[in-house]
Amino acid sequence: MKKTKNTISILLLITSAFGLMADSCKKKDASANNPTLETLSVPEGFPAMAYDFTQNPLTKEGFELGRKLFYDGRLSRDGNFPCASCHQQFAAFSSFDHSFSHGFDDGFTTRNAPGLFNLAWQKEFHLDGGINHLDVQPLAPLTAPNEMAETIENIIRKLKADPDYPRMFRSAFGNDEINSQRLLRALSQFMVSVVSSQSKYDLVKKGESSFTPYEERGYTLFKAKCASCHTEPLFTDLSYRNIGLPGIPNLLDAGRMRISNDPADSMKFKVPSLRNVVLTQPYMHDGRFASIEACLQHYTSGVMDGPTVDPLVKNRIALNRSEIVDLVAFLRTLTDTVMTKNPRFADPESKPIFNPDPEQHD
Protein backbone atom coordinates (compact mmCIF):
# COMPACT_ATOMS: atom_id res chain seq x y z
CA MET A 1 0.00 0.00 0.00
CA LYS A 2 2.75 2.39 0.99
CA LYS A 3 4.66 1.57 -2.15
CA THR A 4 1.66 2.30 -4.33
CA LYS A 5 1.20 5.63 -2.62
CA ASN A 6 4.81 6.60 -3.30
CA THR A 7 4.55 5.60 -6.92
CA ILE A 8 1.45 7.67 -7.22
CA SER A 9 3.07 10.76 -5.78
CA ILE A 10 6.16 10.38 -7.97
CA LEU A 11 4.00 9.95 -11.05
CA LEU A 12 2.03 12.94 -9.96
CA LEU A 13 5.17 15.05 -9.62
CA ILE A 14 6.34 14.01 -13.05
CA THR A 15 3.01 14.60 -14.70
CA SER A 16 2.45 17.92 -13.02
CA ALA A 17 5.93 19.02 -14.07
CA PHE A 18 5.03 18.11 -17.63
CA GLY A 19 1.74 19.85 -17.21
CA LEU A 20 3.47 23.01 -16.03
CA MET A 21 5.87 22.95 -18.93
CA ALA A 22 3.08 22.46 -21.40
CA ASP A 23 1.19 25.29 -19.76
CA SER A 24 4.03 27.77 -19.86
CA CYS A 25 4.72 26.96 -23.50
CA LYS A 26 1.09 27.63 -24.30
CA LYS A 27 1.12 30.88 -22.37
CA LYS A 28 4.30 32.11 -24.05
CA ASP A 29 2.66 31.26 -27.32
CA ALA A 30 -0.21 33.53 -26.54
CA SER A 31 2.10 36.20 -25.11
CA ALA A 32 -0.51 36.67 -22.43
CA ASN A 33 1.09 35.38 -19.31
CA ASN A 34 -0.32 37.67 -16.69
CA PRO A 35 -2.91 40.37 -17.11
CA THR A 36 -1.58 43.74 -15.94
CA LEU A 37 -3.14 44.60 -12.60
CA GLU A 38 -4.51 48.10 -12.24
CA THR A 39 -5.73 49.90 -9.19
CA LEU A 40 -8.55 52.34 -9.07
CA SER A 41 -7.71 55.03 -6.58
CA VAL A 42 -10.37 56.49 -4.32
CA PRO A 43 -10.63 60.21 -5.05
CA GLU A 44 -9.91 62.52 -2.14
CA GLY A 45 -12.92 62.80 0.14
CA PHE A 46 -14.75 59.82 -1.37
CA PRO A 47 -15.79 56.90 0.82
CA ALA A 48 -14.38 53.38 0.31
CA MET A 49 -15.63 51.58 -2.80
CA ALA A 50 -18.34 48.96 -2.46
CA TYR A 51 -17.27 46.86 -5.44
CA ASP A 52 -15.41 43.69 -4.44
CA PHE A 53 -12.21 43.68 -6.50
CA THR A 54 -10.93 40.50 -4.82
CA GLN A 55 -13.47 38.53 -6.89
CA ASN A 56 -12.74 40.44 -10.08
CA PRO A 57 -9.30 42.08 -10.02
CA LEU A 58 -9.10 45.11 -12.27
CA THR A 59 -6.64 44.59 -15.11
CA LYS A 60 -5.65 46.56 -18.19
CA GLU A 61 -6.72 43.65 -20.40
CA GLY A 62 -10.00 43.10 -18.56
CA PHE A 63 -10.83 46.78 -18.84
CA GLU A 64 -10.06 46.83 -22.58
CA LEU A 65 -12.19 43.73 -23.12
CA GLY A 66 -15.06 45.28 -21.15
CA ARG A 67 -14.72 48.48 -23.11
CA LYS A 68 -14.94 46.64 -26.44
CA LEU A 69 -17.97 44.69 -25.20
CA PHE A 70 -19.67 47.86 -23.98
CA TYR A 71 -19.50 49.30 -27.49
CA ASP A 72 -20.26 46.09 -29.39
CA GLY A 73 -23.70 45.91 -31.01
CA ARG A 74 -23.41 42.15 -31.31
CA LEU A 75 -24.36 41.92 -27.67
CA SER A 76 -27.88 42.71 -28.92
CA ARG A 77 -30.14 40.50 -30.99
CA ASP A 78 -30.08 42.53 -34.21
CA GLY A 79 -26.68 44.15 -33.75
CA ASN A 80 -28.08 47.65 -33.33
CA PHE A 81 -28.01 48.09 -29.58
CA PRO A 82 -24.70 48.04 -27.79
CA CYS A 83 -24.73 49.13 -24.14
CA ALA A 84 -23.43 52.43 -25.46
CA SER A 85 -26.56 53.07 -27.53
CA CYS A 86 -28.39 54.07 -24.35
CA HIS A 87 -25.32 55.02 -22.34
CA GLN A 88 -23.51 57.70 -24.30
CA GLN A 89 -20.21 59.01 -23.02
CA PHE A 90 -20.90 62.65 -23.94
CA ALA A 91 -24.10 62.43 -21.85
CA ALA A 92 -22.22 61.01 -18.84
CA PHE A 93 -23.29 57.58 -20.11
CA SER A 94 -27.02 58.34 -19.98
CA SER A 95 -29.38 58.54 -22.98
CA PHE A 96 -29.09 62.11 -24.20
CA ASP A 97 -32.40 63.85 -24.89
CA HIS A 98 -34.53 60.69 -24.55
CA SER A 99 -37.02 60.19 -21.76
CA PHE A 100 -37.09 56.50 -22.70
CA SER A 101 -34.36 54.75 -24.67
CA HIS A 102 -34.89 52.82 -27.87
CA GLY A 103 -34.48 49.07 -27.99
CA PHE A 104 -34.98 46.04 -30.19
CA ASP A 105 -37.92 46.01 -32.64
CA ASP A 106 -38.88 49.66 -32.00
CA GLY A 107 -39.13 48.91 -28.31
CA PHE A 108 -38.91 51.54 -25.62
CA THR A 109 -37.54 51.18 -22.14
CA THR A 110 -39.93 51.95 -19.31
CA ARG A 111 -37.54 54.13 -17.36
CA ASN A 112 -35.05 56.87 -18.12
CA ALA A 113 -31.51 55.54 -18.55
CA PRO A 114 -29.34 56.78 -15.69
CA GLY A 115 -25.81 58.07 -16.18
CA LEU A 116 -23.15 55.46 -15.51
CA PHE A 117 -20.28 56.67 -13.36
CA ASN A 118 -18.99 56.08 -9.84
CA LEU A 119 -20.67 52.66 -9.96
CA ALA A 120 -17.90 51.20 -7.80
CA TRP A 121 -19.54 53.01 -4.87
CA GLN A 122 -22.97 51.50 -5.39
CA LYS A 123 -24.29 48.29 -3.91
CA GLU A 124 -27.64 48.24 -5.67
CA PHE A 125 -28.49 49.03 -9.24
CA HIS A 126 -31.50 50.17 -11.26
CA LEU A 127 -33.84 52.91 -10.14
CA ASP A 128 -35.68 50.39 -7.95
CA GLY A 129 -32.48 48.82 -6.59
CA GLY A 130 -33.55 45.39 -7.84
CA ILE A 131 -30.03 44.35 -8.81
CA ASN A 132 -27.74 43.50 -5.90
CA HIS A 133 -24.38 43.25 -7.67
CA LEU A 134 -22.87 45.20 -10.56
CA ASP A 135 -21.72 42.00 -12.30
CA VAL A 136 -25.25 40.74 -12.83
CA GLN A 137 -26.79 44.08 -13.83
CA PRO A 138 -26.06 43.71 -17.59
CA LEU A 139 -28.16 40.53 -17.69
CA ALA A 140 -31.27 42.71 -17.47
CA PRO A 141 -30.71 44.94 -20.53
CA LEU A 142 -28.99 42.15 -22.49
CA THR A 143 -32.01 39.87 -22.27
CA ALA A 144 -34.96 42.28 -21.96
CA PRO A 145 -37.12 41.96 -25.12
CA ASN A 146 -37.52 45.75 -25.36
CA GLU A 147 -33.80 46.44 -24.94
CA MET A 148 -31.01 44.28 -26.36
CA ALA A 149 -33.28 41.22 -26.64
CA GLU A 150 -30.47 38.69 -26.89
CA THR A 151 -29.79 35.44 -25.04
CA ILE A 152 -26.58 34.84 -23.13
CA GLU A 153 -26.01 31.63 -25.16
CA ASN A 154 -26.15 33.57 -28.44
CA ILE A 155 -23.85 36.29 -27.20
CA ILE A 156 -21.27 33.72 -26.14
CA ARG A 157 -21.61 31.93 -29.48
CA LYS A 158 -21.00 35.21 -31.35
CA LEU A 159 -18.02 36.10 -29.19
CA LYS A 160 -16.45 32.67 -29.66
CA ALA A 161 -16.76 32.98 -33.45
CA ASP A 162 -15.14 36.42 -33.49
CA PRO A 163 -11.50 36.72 -34.63
CA ASP A 164 -10.50 38.97 -31.70
CA TYR A 165 -12.49 38.02 -28.62
CA PRO A 166 -10.93 34.61 -27.83
CA ARG A 167 -7.50 36.29 -27.71
CA MET A 168 -8.84 39.14 -25.59
CA PHE A 169 -10.54 36.78 -23.11
CA ARG A 170 -7.27 34.84 -22.86
CA SER A 171 -5.33 38.04 -22.20
CA ALA A 172 -7.82 39.15 -19.56
CA PHE A 173 -8.52 35.85 -17.81
CA GLY A 174 -5.63 33.49 -18.62
CA ASN A 175 -7.28 31.15 -21.12
CA ASP A 176 -9.65 31.09 -24.07
CA GLU A 177 -12.77 30.21 -22.15
CA ILE A 178 -15.65 32.58 -22.85
CA ASN A 179 -18.49 32.28 -20.37
CA SER A 180 -21.12 34.53 -18.89
CA GLN A 181 -19.11 35.20 -15.74
CA ARG A 182 -16.12 36.49 -17.71
CA LEU A 183 -18.31 38.53 -20.02
CA LEU A 184 -20.01 40.16 -17.05
CA ARG A 185 -16.83 40.67 -15.06
CA ALA A 186 -15.14 42.34 -18.04
CA LEU A 187 -18.10 44.70 -18.41
CA SER A 188 -17.84 45.49 -14.70
CA GLN A 189 -14.16 46.28 -15.04
CA PHE A 190 -14.97 48.86 -17.68
CA MET A 191 -17.92 50.30 -15.77
CA VAL A 192 -16.21 50.67 -12.40
CA SER A 193 -13.33 52.45 -14.09
CA VAL A 194 -15.59 55.29 -15.15
CA VAL A 195 -15.08 57.59 -12.19
CA SER A 196 -16.38 61.12 -12.10
CA SER A 197 -14.35 63.20 -9.67
CA GLN A 198 -12.81 65.99 -11.71
CA SER A 199 -15.56 68.54 -12.06
CA LYS A 200 -15.11 72.18 -11.21
CA TYR A 201 -16.74 71.43 -7.84
CA ASP A 202 -13.99 68.87 -7.16
CA LEU A 203 -11.30 71.36 -8.13
CA VAL A 204 -12.80 73.95 -5.81
CA LYS A 205 -12.84 71.38 -3.00
CA LYS A 206 -9.15 70.75 -3.61
CA GLY A 207 -8.42 74.48 -3.64
CA GLU A 208 -7.47 74.41 -7.31
CA SER A 209 -10.30 76.59 -8.54
CA SER A 210 -12.90 78.88 -7.05
CA PHE A 211 -16.65 79.34 -7.40
CA THR A 212 -18.17 82.44 -8.95
CA PRO A 213 -20.44 84.36 -6.56
CA TYR A 214 -23.49 82.72 -8.19
CA GLU A 215 -22.01 79.26 -7.78
CA GLU A 216 -20.97 80.02 -4.23
CA ARG A 217 -24.48 81.14 -3.25
CA GLY A 218 -25.88 78.12 -5.09
CA TYR A 219 -23.60 75.81 -3.11
CA THR A 220 -24.76 77.32 0.17
CA LEU A 221 -28.37 76.85 -0.88
CA PHE A 222 -27.62 73.32 -2.08
CA LYS A 223 -26.17 72.33 1.28
CA ALA A 224 -29.18 73.75 3.06
CA LYS A 225 -31.95 72.44 0.81
CA CYS A 226 -30.77 69.48 -1.31
CA ALA A 227 -27.84 67.76 0.35
CA SER A 228 -29.77 65.55 2.77
CA CYS A 229 -30.67 63.32 -0.19
CA HIS A 230 -28.10 64.38 -2.78
CA THR A 231 -25.28 63.93 -0.30
CA GLU A 232 -21.70 64.90 -1.13
CA PRO A 233 -19.37 63.68 -2.48
CA LEU A 234 -21.41 61.18 -4.57
CA PHE A 235 -24.34 63.63 -4.61
CA THR A 236 -26.71 60.83 -3.67
CA ASP A 237 -27.28 59.02 -0.39
CA LEU A 238 -28.27 55.97 -2.49
CA SER A 239 -31.63 55.74 -0.71
CA TYR A 240 -35.07 55.28 -2.31
CA ARG A 241 -37.58 58.08 -1.98
CA ASN A 242 -40.92 59.22 -3.31
CA ILE A 243 -40.69 62.88 -4.30
CA GLY A 244 -44.40 63.29 -4.99
CA LEU A 245 -44.46 63.18 -8.77
CA PRO A 246 -48.05 63.00 -10.02
CA GLY A 247 -48.92 59.71 -11.73
CA ILE A 248 -48.99 59.68 -15.50
CA PRO A 249 -51.32 57.65 -17.75
CA ASN A 250 -50.05 54.43 -19.36
CA LEU A 251 -47.17 54.06 -16.98
CA LEU A 252 -47.85 52.36 -13.70
CA ASP A 253 -44.48 52.12 -12.05
CA ALA A 254 -44.50 51.28 -8.36
CA GLY A 255 -40.71 51.74 -8.16
CA ARG A 256 -39.02 50.16 -5.17
CA MET A 257 -42.23 48.38 -4.16
CA ARG A 258 -41.87 46.15 -7.22
CA ILE A 259 -38.78 44.71 -5.56
CA SER A 260 -39.63 44.85 -1.86
CA ASN A 261 -43.37 44.08 -2.12
CA ASP A 262 -43.70 46.61 0.70
CA PRO A 263 -46.50 49.17 0.22
CA ALA A 264 -44.34 51.63 2.19
CA ASP A 265 -41.98 51.63 -0.81
CA SER A 266 -44.66 52.54 -3.34
CA MET A 267 -43.42 55.10 -5.89
CA LYS A 268 -39.97 55.27 -4.35
CA PHE A 269 -36.98 55.48 -6.69
CA LYS A 270 -33.28 55.67 -6.10
CA VAL A 271 -31.98 59.17 -5.45
CA PRO A 272 -29.86 59.88 -8.54
CA SER A 273 -26.42 61.44 -8.34
CA LEU A 274 -26.41 65.07 -9.36
CA ARG A 275 -22.89 64.82 -10.74
CA ASN A 276 -23.00 65.66 -14.47
CA VAL A 277 -26.63 66.62 -14.04
CA VAL A 278 -26.69 69.09 -16.94
CA LEU A 279 -25.63 66.25 -19.26
CA THR A 280 -28.21 63.70 -18.18
CA GLN A 281 -31.40 65.42 -19.26
CA PRO A 282 -34.27 64.65 -19.38
CA TYR A 283 -34.91 64.05 -15.69
CA MET A 284 -36.77 61.85 -13.21
CA HIS A 285 -37.27 58.08 -13.45
CA ASP A 286 -39.54 58.58 -16.46
CA GLY A 287 -37.68 61.49 -18.03
CA ARG A 288 -40.71 63.78 -17.67
CA PHE A 289 -38.76 67.00 -17.13
CA ALA A 290 -36.62 68.40 -19.92
CA SER A 291 -34.69 70.92 -17.84
CA ILE A 292 -33.19 71.37 -14.40
CA GLU A 293 -35.43 74.38 -13.93
CA ALA A 294 -38.49 72.17 -14.44
CA CYS A 295 -37.16 69.80 -11.74
CA LEU A 296 -36.67 72.66 -9.32
CA GLN A 297 -40.13 73.92 -10.10
CA HIS A 298 -41.46 70.52 -9.13
CA TYR A 299 -39.88 70.87 -5.70
CA THR A 300 -41.10 74.43 -5.23
CA SER A 301 -44.66 73.98 -6.45
CA GLY A 302 -45.36 70.57 -7.99
CA VAL A 303 -45.01 68.03 -5.17
CA MET A 304 -48.23 66.08 -4.66
CA ASP A 305 -48.58 64.71 -1.16
CA GLY A 306 -49.30 61.03 -0.64
CA PRO A 307 -48.79 58.29 1.93
CA THR A 308 -45.22 57.47 0.89
CA VAL A 309 -44.05 60.96 -0.12
CA ASP A 310 -40.78 61.85 1.58
CA PRO A 311 -41.12 64.14 4.61
CA LEU A 312 -38.24 66.25 3.27
CA VAL A 313 -40.20 67.31 0.18
CA LYS A 314 -43.85 66.84 1.10
CA ASN A 315 -44.19 70.49 2.20
CA ARG A 316 -42.32 71.55 -0.93
CA ILE A 317 -39.05 73.46 -0.94
CA ALA A 318 -39.08 77.24 -0.94
CA LEU A 319 -36.82 78.73 -3.62
CA ASN A 320 -37.22 82.13 -5.23
CA ARG A 321 -36.24 82.90 -8.80
CA SER A 322 -32.80 84.23 -8.05
CA GLU A 323 -32.10 81.27 -5.78
CA ILE A 324 -32.99 78.96 -8.66
CA VAL A 325 -30.49 80.80 -10.86
CA ASP A 326 -27.81 80.40 -8.18
CA LEU A 327 -28.63 76.74 -7.64
CA VAL A 328 -28.45 75.96 -11.35
CA ALA A 329 -25.11 77.78 -11.54
CA PHE A 330 -23.81 75.51 -8.80
CA LEU A 331 -25.22 72.34 -10.40
CA ARG A 332 -23.32 73.22 -13.57
CA THR A 333 -20.06 72.97 -11.63
CA LEU A 334 -20.74 69.24 -11.21
CA THR A 335 -20.04 68.54 -14.88
CA ASP A 336 -16.94 66.43 -15.35
CA THR A 337 -15.70 66.81 -18.92
CA VAL A 338 -12.47 65.03 -18.03
CA MET A 339 -14.63 61.91 -17.77
CA THR A 340 -16.98 62.63 -20.66
CA LYS A 341 -14.08 63.34 -23.00
CA ASN A 342 -11.67 60.74 -21.70
CA PRO A 343 -10.54 58.74 -24.77
CA ARG A 344 -10.03 55.66 -22.53
CA PHE A 345 -13.80 55.44 -22.12
CA ALA A 346 -14.65 56.01 -25.78
CA ASP A 347 -15.54 53.44 -28.43
CA PRO A 348 -12.23 51.67 -29.09
CA GLU A 349 -13.10 51.21 -32.76
CA SER A 350 -14.11 54.65 -33.86
CA LYS A 351 -12.69 58.11 -33.61
CA PRO A 352 -15.62 60.50 -33.39
CA ILE A 353 -15.23 63.43 -35.76
CA PHE A 354 -17.96 65.38 -34.06
CA ASN A 355 -18.45 65.21 -30.35
CA PRO A 356 -21.70 66.94 -29.53
CA ASP A 357 -21.52 69.02 -26.42
CA PRO A 358 -24.97 69.09 -24.86
CA GLU A 359 -23.94 71.88 -22.53
CA GLN A 360 -24.07 74.29 -25.45
CA HIS A 361 -27.73 73.47 -26.00
CA ASP A 362 -28.84 73.67 -22.42
Place this chain on the structure above:
Amino acid sequence: MLSFSFIKKEVDQVDTATVTIQFVTKVGEVEMVPMKSYTNSSFEDFAVSKFKYYVSNFQMNGTGFTRAKGDTYFLIDEDDARTKKIEIKIEPGNYRAIRFLLGVDSLRNVSGAQTGALDPLHGMFWTWNTGYIMAKLEGHSSASRRPFNMFEYHIGGFSGINNTLKWINLDLTQPVSLKRNDHLHIKIGVNLLEWFAGPADISIEEKSSITSPGANAKRIADNYADMFTLVEAKPNEP
Protein backbone atom coordinates in the same frame (compact mmCIF):
# COMPACT_ATOMS: atom_id res chain seq x y z
CA MET B 1 -2.55 13.36 -20.08
CA LEU B 2 -4.70 10.24 -19.86
CA SER B 3 -2.52 8.77 -17.14
CA PHE B 4 -2.61 12.08 -15.31
CA SER B 5 -6.37 12.16 -14.98
CA PHE B 6 -6.41 8.51 -13.95
CA ILE B 7 -3.95 9.12 -11.14
CA LYS B 8 -5.67 12.28 -10.02
CA LYS B 9 -8.91 10.36 -9.59
CA GLU B 10 -7.16 7.69 -7.52
CA VAL B 11 -5.62 10.32 -5.27
CA ASP B 12 -8.91 12.13 -4.75
CA GLN B 13 -10.49 8.97 -3.48
CA VAL B 14 -7.81 8.28 -0.92
CA ASP B 15 -9.49 10.28 1.81
CA THR B 16 -13.10 10.43 0.65
CA ALA B 17 -16.13 8.26 0.17
CA THR B 18 -18.55 8.79 -2.70
CA VAL B 19 -22.28 9.30 -2.38
CA THR B 20 -24.39 9.00 -5.50
CA ILE B 21 -27.86 10.46 -5.29
CA GLN B 22 -30.59 9.62 -7.74
CA PHE B 23 -33.64 11.89 -7.79
CA VAL B 24 -36.89 10.26 -8.91
CA THR B 25 -39.85 12.52 -9.62
CA LYS B 26 -43.11 11.05 -8.40
CA VAL B 27 -46.78 11.81 -8.13
CA GLY B 28 -47.81 10.11 -4.95
CA GLU B 29 -46.45 6.59 -5.17
CA VAL B 30 -45.92 6.44 -8.93
CA GLU B 31 -43.11 7.79 -11.05
CA MET B 32 -44.13 11.02 -12.83
CA VAL B 33 -44.47 10.91 -16.61
CA PRO B 34 -44.12 14.35 -18.22
CA MET B 35 -47.30 15.65 -19.90
CA LYS B 36 -49.39 12.92 -18.32
CA SER B 37 -52.41 14.14 -16.38
CA TYR B 38 -52.58 13.73 -12.58
CA THR B 39 -54.84 15.12 -9.86
CA ASN B 40 -53.68 17.49 -7.11
CA SER B 41 -55.00 18.01 -3.58
CA SER B 42 -57.56 20.53 -4.85
CA PHE B 43 -58.97 17.85 -7.19
CA GLU B 44 -57.59 19.65 -10.25
CA ASP B 45 -55.91 17.87 -13.14
CA PHE B 46 -52.33 18.87 -13.94
CA ALA B 47 -49.70 17.76 -16.44
CA VAL B 48 -46.07 18.78 -16.07
CA SER B 49 -44.00 20.16 -18.96
CA LYS B 50 -41.07 21.56 -16.98
CA PHE B 51 -39.68 20.78 -13.54
CA LYS B 52 -36.30 22.15 -12.49
CA TYR B 53 -34.81 22.86 -9.08
CA TYR B 54 -31.55 23.56 -7.33
CA VAL B 55 -30.12 21.36 -4.62
CA SER B 56 -26.97 22.57 -2.85
CA ASN B 57 -24.80 22.63 0.26
CA PHE B 58 -24.84 18.86 0.81
CA GLN B 59 -23.95 17.57 4.26
CA MET B 60 -24.02 14.20 5.98
CA ASN B 61 -25.07 14.00 9.59
CA GLY B 62 -23.32 11.64 12.00
CA THR B 63 -22.34 12.93 15.40
CA GLY B 64 -22.30 16.36 13.80
CA PHE B 65 -22.69 17.82 10.32
CA THR B 66 -19.97 17.05 7.78
CA ARG B 67 -19.94 19.15 4.66
CA ALA B 68 -19.45 17.43 1.33
CA LYS B 69 -16.14 18.26 -0.36
CA GLY B 70 -15.97 21.25 -2.65
CA ASP B 71 -18.85 23.28 -4.00
CA THR B 72 -22.03 21.24 -4.24
CA TYR B 73 -24.53 23.07 -6.43
CA PHE B 74 -26.71 21.03 -8.78
CA LEU B 75 -29.53 21.96 -11.10
CA ILE B 76 -31.90 19.01 -11.42
CA ASP B 77 -33.86 19.12 -14.66
CA GLU B 78 -36.66 16.63 -15.23
CA ASP B 79 -35.99 16.90 -18.97
CA ASP B 80 -32.38 15.79 -18.67
CA ALA B 81 -31.84 12.38 -17.05
CA ARG B 82 -28.11 13.08 -16.63
CA THR B 83 -28.86 15.87 -14.17
CA LYS B 84 -31.01 13.62 -11.98
CA LYS B 85 -28.08 11.56 -10.76
CA ILE B 86 -25.47 13.51 -8.85
CA GLU B 87 -22.31 12.62 -7.01
CA ILE B 88 -20.75 14.14 -3.91
CA LYS B 89 -17.56 13.35 -1.99
CA ILE B 90 -17.56 13.12 1.77
CA GLU B 91 -14.95 12.33 4.38
CA PRO B 92 -15.15 8.79 5.81
CA GLY B 93 -17.32 8.45 8.92
CA ASN B 94 -20.52 7.14 10.44
CA TYR B 95 -23.62 8.78 9.06
CA ARG B 96 -27.29 8.47 9.70
CA ALA B 97 -28.79 11.31 7.64
CA ILE B 98 -28.22 13.45 4.57
CA ARG B 99 -29.00 17.13 4.49
CA PHE B 100 -29.13 19.65 1.66
CA LEU B 101 -30.55 23.00 0.76
CA LEU B 102 -33.41 23.16 -1.72
CA GLY B 103 -32.32 26.26 -3.59
CA VAL B 104 -29.22 28.44 -3.75
CA ASP B 105 -27.96 29.92 -0.48
CA SER B 106 -28.28 33.67 0.04
CA LEU B 107 -24.53 34.26 -0.23
CA ARG B 108 -24.44 33.05 -3.84
CA ASN B 109 -27.47 35.19 -4.55
CA VAL B 110 -25.56 38.34 -3.68
CA SER B 111 -22.08 37.51 -5.00
CA GLY B 112 -22.37 38.47 -8.65
CA ALA B 113 -21.86 36.31 -11.71
CA GLN B 114 -21.45 32.58 -11.02
CA THR B 115 -20.48 29.65 -13.22
CA GLY B 116 -21.41 25.98 -13.69
CA ALA B 117 -24.84 25.02 -12.40
CA LEU B 118 -25.26 28.60 -11.21
CA ASP B 119 -24.57 30.19 -14.61
CA PRO B 120 -27.48 32.55 -15.29
CA LEU B 121 -27.89 31.11 -18.77
CA HIS B 122 -29.75 28.11 -17.33
CA GLY B 123 -32.91 30.23 -17.11
CA MET B 124 -33.08 29.97 -13.34
CA PHE B 125 -32.06 33.56 -12.60
CA TRP B 126 -34.14 36.70 -12.35
CA THR B 127 -32.41 39.50 -14.19
CA TRP B 128 -34.61 42.38 -12.94
CA ASN B 129 -34.71 41.45 -9.27
CA THR B 130 -31.47 39.65 -8.58
CA GLY B 131 -31.85 36.12 -7.36
CA TYR B 132 -32.07 32.50 -8.34
CA ILE B 133 -35.30 30.74 -9.11
CA MET B 134 -34.98 27.93 -6.59
CA ALA B 135 -37.54 25.69 -8.24
CA LYS B 136 -39.68 25.91 -11.34
CA LEU B 137 -42.80 23.93 -12.22
CA GLU B 138 -44.71 24.54 -15.45
CA GLY B 139 -47.49 22.66 -17.16
CA HIS B 140 -51.13 22.62 -18.10
CA SER B 141 -54.37 22.19 -16.19
CA SER B 142 -57.99 22.56 -17.16
CA ALA B 143 -58.34 24.58 -13.92
CA SER B 144 -56.13 27.34 -15.34
CA ARG B 145 -57.83 30.28 -17.04
CA ARG B 146 -54.65 31.27 -18.85
CA PRO B 147 -53.87 30.71 -22.57
CA PHE B 148 -53.28 27.01 -23.31
CA ASN B 149 -54.46 26.32 -19.73
CA MET B 150 -50.92 27.01 -18.60
CA PHE B 151 -49.68 27.15 -15.06
CA GLU B 152 -46.28 28.51 -14.20
CA TYR B 153 -44.63 28.57 -10.79
CA HIS B 154 -41.17 30.12 -10.51
CA ILE B 155 -40.29 30.02 -6.86
CA GLY B 156 -37.52 32.13 -5.34
CA GLY B 157 -36.61 34.80 -2.81
CA PHE B 158 -33.64 34.34 -0.50
CA SER B 159 -34.15 36.86 2.28
CA GLY B 160 -36.67 38.37 4.67
CA ILE B 161 -40.04 36.99 5.65
CA ASN B 162 -40.62 35.46 2.23
CA ASN B 163 -37.37 33.52 2.13
CA THR B 164 -38.00 30.32 0.16
CA LEU B 165 -34.81 28.47 1.09
CA LYS B 166 -35.53 25.09 2.66
CA TRP B 167 -33.17 22.68 4.39
CA ILE B 168 -34.10 19.10 3.57
CA ASN B 169 -33.14 16.49 6.17
CA LEU B 170 -33.52 12.85 5.27
CA ASP B 171 -32.71 10.02 7.65
CA LEU B 172 -31.00 7.03 6.07
CA THR B 173 -32.90 3.75 6.47
CA GLN B 174 -30.11 2.65 8.77
CA PRO B 175 -26.82 4.27 9.85
CA VAL B 176 -23.92 3.67 7.48
CA SER B 177 -20.22 3.54 8.14
CA LEU B 178 -18.32 4.93 5.15
CA LYS B 179 -14.64 4.15 4.79
CA ARG B 180 -12.45 5.73 2.16
CA ASN B 181 -13.32 4.64 -1.36
CA ASP B 182 -16.69 3.40 -0.16
CA HIS B 183 -19.65 4.16 -2.35
CA LEU B 184 -23.10 4.93 -1.00
CA HIS B 185 -26.09 4.96 -3.34
CA ILE B 186 -29.07 7.01 -2.28
CA LYS B 187 -32.39 7.24 -4.05
CA ILE B 188 -34.61 10.21 -3.23
CA GLY B 189 -38.24 10.47 -4.24
CA VAL B 190 -39.59 13.91 -5.16
CA ASN B 191 -43.36 13.91 -4.80
CA LEU B 192 -45.01 16.65 -6.87
CA LEU B 193 -48.31 16.35 -5.00
CA GLU B 194 -46.53 18.12 -2.13
CA TRP B 195 -45.95 21.16 -4.36
CA PHE B 196 -49.69 21.80 -4.19
CA ALA B 197 -50.54 20.24 -0.84
CA GLY B 198 -50.48 21.98 2.60
CA PRO B 199 -49.48 23.59 4.95
CA ALA B 200 -51.52 25.86 2.63
CA ASP B 201 -52.97 24.08 -0.39
CA ILE B 202 -52.46 25.86 -3.71
CA SER B 203 -55.28 25.60 -6.19
CA ILE B 204 -54.34 26.15 -9.84
CA GLU B 205 -57.65 27.85 -10.44
CA GLU B 206 -56.96 30.35 -7.69
CA LYS B 207 -53.29 30.89 -8.53
CA SER B 208 -52.04 29.64 -11.90
CA SER B 209 -48.90 31.72 -11.99
CA ILE B 210 -46.35 32.82 -9.42
CA THR B 211 -43.25 34.31 -10.96
CA SER B 212 -41.70 36.62 -8.39
CA PRO B 213 -40.60 36.46 -4.76
CA GLY B 214 -43.29 37.16 -2.21
CA ALA B 215 -45.92 35.63 0.02
CA ASN B 216 -47.28 33.31 -2.69
CA ALA B 217 -43.82 31.95 -3.50
CA LYS B 218 -43.31 31.37 0.20
CA ARG B 219 -46.57 29.40 0.36
CA ILE B 220 -45.38 27.02 -2.36
CA ALA B 221 -41.96 26.70 -0.73
CA ASP B 222 -43.57 25.81 2.59
CA ASN B 223 -45.48 23.14 0.69
CA TYR B 224 -42.64 21.70 -1.35
CA ALA B 225 -40.32 21.48 1.65
CA ASP B 226 -42.05 18.13 2.25
CA MET B 227 -41.69 16.71 -1.25
CA PHE B 228 -38.46 14.78 -0.67
CA THR B 229 -38.37 11.29 0.83
CA LEU B 230 -35.56 8.82 1.12
CA VAL B 231 -36.42 5.74 -0.94
CA GLU B 232 -33.30 3.73 -0.27
CA ALA B 233 -29.65 3.99 0.75
CA LYS B 234 -27.35 1.15 -0.25
CA PRO B 235 -23.71 1.17 0.79
CA ASN B 236 -20.93 -0.32 -1.30
CA GLU B 237 -22.76 -1.45 -4.35
CA PRO B 238 -21.32 -0.55 -7.71
